[in-house]
Amino acid sequence: MRFPNLFSPGNIGHCHLKNRIIMPLFPTKYATDSRVNPKMLEFYRARAKGGVALIVLDCPCLDYPRAYKGPQEIRFDTQEYAAGVIQLLDAIHDEGARAFMQLNYPRERKVDKAIEGAKKKGDAWVVSLANAMSTEEAEEILAIMADGAAKARTIGYDGVEIQASYGDLIAQLLSPLLNKRSDELGGAVENRARFLIRLIEKIKTSAGQDFPIMVKLVCNEFVPGGLGVDQAKIIAALVEDAGADAIIANAGNKTTKYITIPPNESPPGPLLDLAAEIKSAVNIPVVAIGKINGPELAESALSGGKADFIGMARALVADPELPQKAASGLLADIRHCNYCLQDCAEKGVPGIGRCCGVNPFAGNEYAWKILPAQDKKKVLVIGGGPSGIQAAIIASRRGHHVELWEQGRLGGQARLSSIAPYKEDTADILRYLKHVLDNSGVRVSTNRPVKVSDILDQAPDVVIVATGSRPAMLSIPGADSDMTTDVRSVYENLSVDGQKILIIGGGDIGCETADWLAGPERQVTVVEILPDVLHRMKKIPKQRLLARLSQKDVTILTETRITAIEKNRVFLQKKDGSAFELEADRVIFAIDAVPENRMVDDLKGRVKQVMAVGDAEFPGNLGAALRSGTAAALNI
The missing domain is CATH 3.20.20.70 (Aldolase class I)
Structure with missing residues (x-):
């Protein structure tokens, strides 16, 4: 042994x-x-x-x-x-x-x-x-x-x-x-x-x-x-x-x-x-x-x-x-804990209580059982992020005939989640999901762009749309200038140029990105419209992240909104209406994402059962994506 x-x-x-x-x-x-x-x-x-x-x-x-x-x-x-x-x-x-x-x-x-x-x-x-x-x-x-x-x-x-x-x-x-x-x-x-x-x-x-x-x-x-x-x-x-x-x-x-x-x-x-x-x-x-x-x-x-x-x-x-x-x-x-202290901490998740960010069954054991399907169906999962992979695995375990199509590489946003400081453990859930998927009966096709006509040609009984979300942008003057980028592109490229970085959005991703990019040679500012940053993050990781941002001299501006971008100047406004401007070499948008679910509407009425999961249903964290994929597969 x-x-x-x-x-x-x-x-x-x-x-x-x-x-x-x-x-x-x-x-x-x-x-x-x-x-x-x-x-x-x-x-x-x-x-x-x-x-x-x-x-x-x-x-x-x-x-x-x-x-x-x-x-x-x-x-x-x-x-x-x-x-x-x-x-x-x-x-x-x-x-x-x-x-x-x-x-x-x-x-x-x-x-x-x-x-x-x-x-x-x-x-x-x-x-x-x-x-x-x-x-x-x-x-x-x-x-x-x-x-x-x-x-x-x-x-x-x-x-x-x-x-x-x-x-x-x-x-x-x-x-x-x-x-x-x-x-x-x-x-x-x-x-x-x-x-x-x-x-x-x-x-x-x-x-x-x-x-x-x-x-x-x-x-x-x-x-x-x-x-x-x-x-x-x-x-x-x-x-x-x-x-x-x-x-x-x-x-x-x-x-x-x-x-x-x-x-x-x-x-x-x-x-x-x-x-x-x-x-x-x-x-x-x-x-x-x-x-x-x-x-x-x-x-x-x-x-x-x-x-x-x-x-x-x-x-x-x-x-x-x-x-x-x-x-x-x-x-x-083994599905390892990633020590995020999110879904398992404090009051947990509304409607569930304390559960888990990597185990969708935690707290749901009494309600969710993987039982053989009485009617074996042809299931097509579109999108290979965590929610799509999870849905495919559970549907296959129930005896359905499952295919998963992914337009690029497997992993979705989970491929990028381990890049920020101290997030290395989050890479394990993707390793685990790929391992289980490889040993399942799911037929997987990667680097496969998907059209509605391709889906209809397969005549599936069920389509699970796991196409994720797309970055949201603000409708302000200069939002499309050369000095702006969305936060996902920064992670995809593993770098960003500029010495003065302005991050719009003080949620988890915005502040974790500031933690990653800040350093002695770079000045980072986080702008948040709400009264507090990290309003969804639980107390212990929030305190630790804020402490690191303070040590790295990251400036945090709350109750502040961006109104325009012009050359190397960013125009901002406080809650009381007072306006000011900052110099910036690069503006990174890290605001809430938008569901990429147009395929759901395209397929309704043309496929017997169509469901959106993960960010395509509602952008959230990893635990929410895995629970969404599980629930969909159990409801086939």
């Missing part, structure tokens, strides 16, 4: 695991009425079926109604609510995996007024519990959490994971920067660890000495004055002495979330050395997490003695079958 360490069995306390792959908590937020629903059930069933050894599930509300967060939080305080949790655990167990419950308590509590230490959050005032709770309240919370662990064992969880990271309650208590207490829970590291240690001891008493406890420990906050690895090693030893069975070596806090959830700019495995430091201080298993992006890196970490288990969350969202594929040596079949 290529990965002998990764696929060797192991133990966390009395919990036997079939391999070394753990899925850390991925809070789906799929619940709508605090109950486990089919969407959540099938999401986790798919990961368990794919071969992961252990899945960590979100913490149900432990203190209802006082600490209830709302309908997206699971409850298990009554038999009615617990029944759904039991069903979820049964589904995971039936597929051969184990399930731990994360054990956590809200870090904030609502208060009636602006008391000392309170802050406004929405319409309410909240206070940080780490510093505001009395020692009596701390004891009450410890009892509530220990009772929650005992209930977890009763209903069928295989263990618990104490959340002592991510800037939550226990992590704040551990932090020399955030913990302002002067009593037995503050000051020296042993005091700051006291709550965590007592919690471990109480769980062992209430749930049983043989009930496994894993601690997700902040091992470095990566902020001045914050918890560092030396004190984390002391805490880790205390955790072991208290009876914990494993430690997940996590890092970061609420201000350094890009450490906790590494984006695409992070190198692979940024926390592996941190895990090795913790492993040197304890004898219980240590779990490494953080952008461990494939079985090769996982095996290297295990064989090199840096960790005993490997945590993969987003990698398993992207491909739930990663463990099975790796164990079988089918490495080319």
Whole structure:
């Protein structure tokens, strides 16, 4: 076997695991009425079926109604609510995996007024519990959490994971920067660890000495004055002495979330050395997490003695079958996460919630099934970008007779998406799609210009139009001058001339292009008509990209529109009507694209079923294109 360490069995306390792959908590937020629903059930069933050894599930509300967060939080305080949790655990167990419950308590509590230490959050005032709770309240919370662990064992969880990271309650208590207490829970590291240690001891008493406890420990906050690895090693030893069975070596806090959830700019495995430091201080298993992006890196970490288990969350969202594929040596079949932190982050995608930018089935497992078609049809896909390739693959899997025609090379805009800084991982989805396409029954023709008459000559039953989009241009004086170009041409040519570059459009593509082109010898300005740039990008990648643009001295002008271009002058106008001009050698239009879907109208009424997918339906990101292609193929 290529990965002998990764696929060797192991133990966390009395919990036997079939391999070394753990899925850390991925809070789906799929619940709508605090109950486990089919969407959540099938999401986790798919990961368990794919071969992961252990899945960590979100913490149900432990203190209802006082600490209830709302309908997206699971409850298990009554038999009615617990029944759904039991069903979820049964589904995971039936597929051969184990399930731990994360054990956590809200870090904030609502208060009636602006008391000392309170802050406004929405319409309410909240206070940080780490510093505001009395020692009596701390004891009450410890009892509530220990009772929650005992209930977890009763209903069928295989263990618990104490959340002592991510800037939550226990992590704040551990932090020399955030913990302002002067009593037995503050000051020296042993005091700051006291709550965590007592919690471990109480769980062992209430749930049983043989009930496994894993601690997700902040091992470095990566902020001045914050918890560092030396004190984390002391805490880790205390955790072991208290009876914990494993430690997940996590890092970061609420201000350094890009450490906790590494984006695409992070190198692979940024926390592996941190895990090795913790492993040197304890004898219980240590779990490494953080952008461990494939079985090769996982095996290297295990064989090199840096960790005993490997945590993969987003990698398993992207491909739930990663463990099975790796164990079988089918490495080319793995669909890798590109760490975009878009569709899987924050509220995810409207109408779906948290899903995935490379796996269209993530979050849709309960609704989308690839079933054999009862009526095998002749399907013609026009366009070989991601949405077209995906539609062709799914239609073929259903048993349809599929051809794909592409006027140039396969890939569409995905061919260009990996050029911008830190976007290298995005190239893998095109590699994956081409690999699957090559091994499918789809007949592919590239460099084939398409006419409507050519399509009609084939007499298809279904035509899927995946012709993408075209660049939009503004109707202003000078828009067609020699100094203007569209952003796609810049990427196609891999260069642009000029020392003073003006980019019109401050969305993802405009700002990523500025990140690419800016440098000591070039002045780049981004012009955006809206009040903010990157209005669709999620918080972590947005913050990181804006930080890089600031470091590169990129000028960003918001609430500004371009009115004309004349020679080397660009005329602009602010929201208040004030006008000004800038010198520029080159103007790059990076504004919203326009669907290229004229073929749909040309074919309607002449082919039985015509559907537009991807950008031809509505310009969006990669995830939207893949979901669009999948939905079309399933609706044939």
